[in-house]
Amino acid sequence: MKKPLRVLALVDEDLVPPDDTEGIDTVNAPWKTEFDVIETLREEGHEVRALGIGAELAPIRRAIDEFKPRIAFNLMEVFDNVASFDHNVVAYLELLRLPYTGCNSRGLVLARDKSISKKILHYHRIGVAAFEVFPRGRRVRRPRRLRFPLIVKSLTLDASLGISQASVVEDEDRLIERVRFVHESLQTDALVEEYIEGRELYVGLLGNRRLQVLPVWELDFSGMPGESHKIATERLKWSLSYQKRHRIMTGAAKDLPDDVRKHIVSVCKRVYRHLALSGYARIDLRLREDGRVFVMEANPNPQLAYGEDFAESAEKAGLDYGPLLDRIMALGLRWETRRLG
Numbered sequence: 001m002k003k004p005l006r007v008l009a010l011v012d013e014d015l016v017p018p019d020d021t022e023g024i025d026t027v028n029a030p031w032k033t034e035f036d037v038i039e040t041l042r043e044e045g046h047e048v049r050a051l052g053i054g055a056e057l058a059p060i061r062r063a064i065d066e067f068k069p070r071i072a073f074n075l076m077e078v079f080d081n082v083a084s085f086d087h088n089v090v091a092y093l094e095l096l097r098l099p100y101t102g103c104n105s106r107g108l109v110l111a112r113d114k115s116i117s118k119k120i121l122h123y124h125r126i127g128v129a130a131f132e133v134f135p136r137g138r139r140v141r142r143p144r145r146l147r148f149p150l151i152v153k154s155l156t157l158d159a160s161l162g163i164s165q166a167s168v169v170e171d172e173d174r175l176i177e178r179v180r181f182v183h184e185s186l187q188t189d190a191l192v193e194e195y196i197e198g199r200e201l202y203v204g205l206l207g208n209r210r211l212q213v214l215p216v217w218e219l220d221f222s223g224m225p226g227e228s229h230k231i232a233t234e235r236l237k238w239s240l241s242y243q244k245r246h247r248i249m250t251g252a253a254k255d256l257p258d259d260v261r262k263h264i265v266s267v268c269k270r271v272y273r274h275l276a277l278s279g280y281a282r283i284d285l286r287l288r289e290d291g292r293v294f295v296m297e298a299n300p301n302p303q304l305a306y307g308e309d310f311a312e313s314a315e316k317a318g319l320d321y322g323p324l325l326d327r328i329m330a331l332g333l334r335w336e337t338r339r340l341g
């Protein structure tokens with residue numbers, strides 16, 4: 001049995017699981033992830049206090065003084081409703097010298113901006129789709145260097161927000177329309193990339209310096225109607241009924257040639273290091289038919305609910321949910337000593 005720790009779980013203020021869950025459907029609750037993590041840590045013997053965070057940092061400071069946690073378990077998705085403020089909160093924990101789980105503030109900044117991260121990866125000769133950024137408030141012009149079909153996404157939002165079949169465009173008119181949609185409806189700059197046709201792979205990693213790569217996971221599109229683009233749209237990602245209807249499933253990638261698998265593992269480790277990630281992360285990739293691998297994005301602090309891709313692939317590697325959370329905390333504790341040393 002590991003040493004029990006005092007753990008401060010940082011969660012969004014709307015996602016604090018209730019103390020008493022009797023009679024509540026915890027599997028479909030919006031706070032399922034938070035509940036899974038907190039309950040499991042308690043089962044592992046840790047003393048956990050959940051702290052809901054809105055737009056104030058002072059409660060963190062107070063909880064540290066009163067509760068004296070050994071580590072913060074970072075489950076925050078937003079601060080003051082802004083997802084890209086995540087690194088500021090982690091930077092605050094760094095200033096307070098409180099160890100935390102997951103990614104450090106620098107890695108969060110680098111991975112959040114898909115343009116910055118792809119520039120870094122390209123410099124290191126890692127395959128990424130050719131792209132251009134279309135900032136808000138500027139005229140939308142035809143991208144000269146890019147070849148259709150293109151995919152239009154938000155530069156900074158994640159979780160497939162704003163991604164639909166209409167995100168893939170074949171001509172200039174549709175491109176301009178979709179860039180405007182990103183600017184106006186999502187209120188962010190737009191990222192336009194060459195569309196990569198291929199298998200969609202997700203790879204989980206754990207570690208700070210030495211990295212453990214979890215089994216390659218695949219989103220299987222084969223049940224989707226033939227004419228639609230095989231992409232992880234917002235609907236596909238979040239609608240259970242849509243997933244059921246089209247038999248969309250994720251699981252260990254089958255029939256990957258050994259050399260391709262090895263190449264993917266090596267690419268993912270390099271991405272993790274070049275983007276200064278720590279703790280745990282998931283890299284999203286596309287594997288083209290000719291065997292070329294393209295990195296779509298790196299996701300620090302990926303979704304950690306029980307039964308979701310990251311935990312499933314860890315389990316496949318022999319790391320059950322409780323030990324997985326313990327490992328993530330051990331990595332958080334170790335990162336602190338190295339950083340302050």
Ligand SMILES: Nc1ncnc2c1ncn2[C@@H]1O[C@H](COP(=O)(O)OP(=O)(O)O)[C@@H](O)[C@H]1O
Pocket residue numbers: 129151153157158159160161163193194195196197200230231232233284286296297
């Ligand atoms: N260049 C691309 N070529 C083909 N499909 C893409 C490309 N970029 C994104 N996609 C599709 O859109 C989905 C979401 O894109 P991603 O960059 O991972 O954004 P998010 O942060 O929302 O997950 C991907 O999972 C993939 O299916």
Ligand SMILES: [Mg+2]
Pocket residue numbers: 159160284296297
């Ligand atoms: Mg993604």
